[in-house]
Amino acid sequence: MGKEEALPGRPGPDGPVAAIVVMGVAGCGKTVVGEVIAARLGWHFIEGDRLHPPENIAHMSSGRPLTDALREGWLDAIGASIAETLAGGHGAVAACSALKRKYRDRLRTFQPDILFVHLSIDRETAWQRVSSRKHHFMPASLVESQFAALEPPQDDEDAISLDGSEPVDSLAEQAVIQSYQRA
Template sequence: MRTSAPTVFLVMGVSGTGKSTIASALASALAVPFIEGDDYHPAENVTHMAAGHALTDGMRWPWLDALITACNAAIDEGTSVVLSCSALKRAYRDHLRAGLGPIRIIFLDGAYDLLANRMTARANHFMPTSLLDSQLATLEPPSPNENPIHIDVAHSVTAIISQLLEELSS
């Protein structure tokens, strides 16, 4: 577990919030590595979700452990890292903190219709729009004691990154 200043920026939220897009843009702006959480799902998880089934907690723990390993490898190189990961429950975020130490949470949030439209428009993504309801039902938004930066995803990527950089520098 890390006890130094936060070096992991967790970009979290339900499917369709733009986690990958925002996390990638933030990593570029900060000139740090980007870890795409979806790339670390085992094939069984992807198949399960593609079939329209929500993941169980038991399916998530090994995935979260793989993300911890990837983040720690990047941090061991002496750099901060931006991670995109749904991290829908407090328990998942606590698990990430247990393996990584302090993390800075960036919570992406948006209106249902916007998220559903974005999911429908995506090409070649394993997460069907039918799982949006289960993701929203599972979501435990970060509490104030997690010190999240709350972002409304209705804004442009450029505006969101500007807001994030301003909040991260204050």
């Protein structure tokens, strides 16, 4: 391949941003949309919930929202996973609530070139989705705390907001298109 080209799984000079973080409150569809985006781009998918330490899982399982201090190590684990994936020559898509600006800023310290895809849903939809989940550590009683903490991305952030009630394929397609337009 003479000239450097953007290949699936490898962000290049004409390819998409280096990483995408699908963010939003519990139940917005971060995991399912993130998996589809990663599959379309041929990138690695990072499930943020799997990187929670046992202390965080126990905290949430007991119906208590995470504090900023409890989130720090978890955000660092996600950021490190993104950086390791990129260092291995692959693009990364991560599912992470990233509810506050300072959480997104913390992830950017590991990789500044992140497109945040905010899946926006209303409280009732979030509550219904979280209530219907099987085998997940986060109870529906914490949905309100997610909305209380949410600071939607601002205009100065590399982020897009999408209606999380749209079909998964449509959301993934919009995110992929935006990732190329921001390159």
